[in-house]
């Protein structure tokens with residue numbers, strides 16, 4: 001970068017550099033990363049735009065732009081993503097939390113309040129990744145007891161940090177889907193499992209395909225393997241959970257609703273669209 005540039009000039013220079021490489025949303029990404037490097041946000045950031053770029057931030061800034069130019073998601077570079085109003089640490093060991101998943105949390109909270117108005121249900125989050133679902137449920141409903149499962153110990157380490165940072169107690173267990181929950185009483189089962197059909201992974205945006213963990217994306221030949229396995233594993237639990245909330249991909253809602261109905265345990269099955277109108281959750 002040219003010496004003695006202002007913050008504004010550094011931003012413009014990086015934005016056009018990223019745009020020239022075909023990076024998605026170059027201005028937005030450059031601004032996010034610059035706010036992160038400078039430790040300034042919003043009004044404070046704009047107030048500083050005419051100031052000289054601080055020499056102390058130069059190495060981190062160039063490193064951030066280099067990583068972004070290589071296609072890395074800004075959240076991994078910054079190390080965090082906001083979810084339901086709280087910051088969550090993210091590393092390449094975990095899926096970056098998506099805003100659609102906030103609607104799954106909201107749906108589960110609403111129905112959980114109806115079913116257990118004064119009780120303390122036990123909820124299990126399967127494939128917790130960064131822990132966003134389990135930690136948010138625990139933070140929003142301190143009476144609920146949260147268990148969270150992931151097959152990846154590296155993901156569980158991130159999730160445990162997020163639980164501690166939010167001041168929540170979550171019982172983390174390592175294993176495949178419901179297997180670490182054998183014999184447990186679970187009232188609420190919630191999961192945003194990997195649901196991309198294996199054959200479609202190659203066609204994902206490179207930012208997702210090349211940087212997010214494959215175990216967080218790959219749902220087997222038709223994308224529905226995790227749901228099918230969870231249905232079969234319901235018998236491991238002490239009793240079928242009364243409330244189930246799943247996130248899924250476009251075109252999968254009907255199949256997953258049918259699987260839930262076929263267990264014979266669920267009669268009020270609702271398909272909830274996301275804000276783009278895509279059938280995204282089955283509750």
Ligand code: GLN
Nearest residue numbers: 095128129192193194216
């Ligand atoms: N439960 C985590 C989330 O919703 C991780 C999901 C996943 O890795 N498939 O973000």
